[in-house]
Amino acid sequence: MSTGAYTQTGRATGPRSGFWRRFGAVFIDGILLSIVTAILIEILHGAGGYAIGVIVAVSYYTYFEGGPTGQTLGKRALGIRVIDFDSGASIGYSRAAIRYVTSILSALIIYIGYLWMLWDREKQCWHDKTANSLVVPESAYPVR
Numbered sequence: 001m002s003t004g005a006y007t008q009t010g011r012a013t014g015p016r017s018g019f020w021r022r023f024g025a026v027f028i029d030g031i032l033l034s035i036v037t038a039i040l041i042e043i044l045h046g047a048g049g050y051a052i053g054v055i056v057a058v059s060y061y062t063y064f065e066g067g068p069t070g071q072t073l074g075k076r077a078l079g080i081r082v083i084d085f086d087s088g089a090s091i092g093y094s095r096a097a098i099r100y101v102t103s104i105l106s107a108l109i110i111y112i113g114y115l116w117m118l119w120d121r122e123k124q125c126w127h128d129k130t131a132n133s134l135v136v137p138e139s140a141y142p143v144r
Contacts, residue, residue, distance in 0.1 A: 011085060011086055012083065012085060012086075012088055012134055012136065012141070014136065014140045014141065015136065015137055015140045016122065016123035016134060016135065016136055016137075017080040017123070017135040017136055017137055018123075019117060019118060021078045021079070021080050021137075022080065022117070022135055024074070024077075024078050025072065025074035025075045025077070025078045025080060026074060027074070028073065028074030028077055028078075029060070029061075029072045029073060029074035029075075030074075032073060032074070033053070033056065033057050033060060036053065036056055037049065037050065037053030037056070037057075040052050040053050040056070041053065057100075058097065058100055058101075060072065061096060061097075061099070061100040061103075062093055062096045062097040062100060063093070063096075064096075065082045065091065065096040065099060065100070066090065066091060066092050066093035066094070066095065066096030066097070067090060067093075068090050068143060069081060069090075069143050070082035070083055070090055070091065070143075071138070075135075079137060079138045079139060080135055080136065080137055080138060081135070081136060081138050081141065081143070082096070082099070082133050082134070082135055083133065083134055083136055083141055084132065084133060084134075085122075085128075085132045085133060085134050086132065088141060088144075089144070091131055091132075091133045095131045095132070095133065096131070098130060098131050099127045099128070099130065099131035099133060100127070102126060102127040102130040102131070103125070103127040105126065105127070106125050106126040106127050113125055113126035113127065114126075122134065123135075
């Protein structure tokens with residue numbers, strides 16, 4: 001198993017996750033969260049279920065991406081993870097929450113914030129930049 005490379009200042013220089021793996025992970029997570037939200041809407045009859053669904057989504061991404069592995073269930077299934085750009089460690093819960101909220105902004109204007117990674121030198125989306133994070137292959141950056 002290879003490990004990601006770092007500069008002398010600690011910045012990650014190894015491989016980054018590609019667009020389609022990231023897309024697949026978001027798709028899997030979206031399906032899971034949509035099912036939970038649909039159940040909540042059905043049980044609570046409307047807007048209350050939707051509101052709790054939003055809280056569940058924020059909590060889901062914050063807990064899993066801010067945790068030690070940096071992986072949601074979708075990211076785990078596709079072998080990718082979120083790491084701190086400077087240290088390669090977990091981004092922590094507060095930065096994971098910021099990352100999730102800004103991922104909504106990344107989607108607002110025809111998903112340009114998500115597509116940004118296609119021409120960004122570090123393959124970062126807008127929400128990666130705001131949280132100073134990277135999405136990388138787990139095989140290159142194994143959980144420490």
